[in-house]
Amino acid sequence: MRRYISVGGVVKPLVVTLCGSVKFKQAFWDANFNETMAGKIVLSVGGLEHDDHFDLTEEDKRMLGDLHKRKIDMSDEILVLNVGGYIGKSTEGEIEYARQHGKGVRFLEE
Template sequence: MQHTATSADRPTIVVLCGSTRFWNQLAEATLYETAAGRIVLAPGCNLKQPHPLWADPVQADRLKQVLDDLHLQKIDLAHELLVVNPGGYIGDSTRREIAYARSLNKPIRYTHPVDGGDDRG
């Protein structure tokens, strides 16, 4: 049986943003968002963990750019952004993604409070 959803009855699509140093927290956010009935788009590669696909530094640099661009396209698809920011941490890449989401007027949620307006990136 094939399910064909229209945009009117499709669940909310949320894209997770945050440093892959918080890989376990990203996985936990995926779990909770999915259990809440949302479609989750998240980082698919953790370049901080060794893997043959990015073992070569030149290849890793190239892949990082591809992944950064791909994540912006995920933001395009999503209805909202969830920033996974344990301890309030938001790095440069995540700031760029927040700014991009804001430019598209996407709602933004955070897993943890952000001190001093750091989320304005």
């Protein structure tokens, strides 16, 4: 498993964005820890601890989706947390977006 990438002769840690349904909170926490311990910089969804306490509007959800795409833009790859093989519509869009922009795509479960 690669840990580093060379950009313009500078070696830097790989940046990975976690993608998947926020209903799998433990998978996000575990992947964040495991990827960090593998020497990678991890970007994830915001508000896992608070998602049960806020009612998000459709505008909020769109903004968060756009923000997550900007995280993918900053990444070298995404890690899809497809627990039990589940991939929702938003995650499908993130996978397609990552591939269209030349990002690596890995899956928690093959």
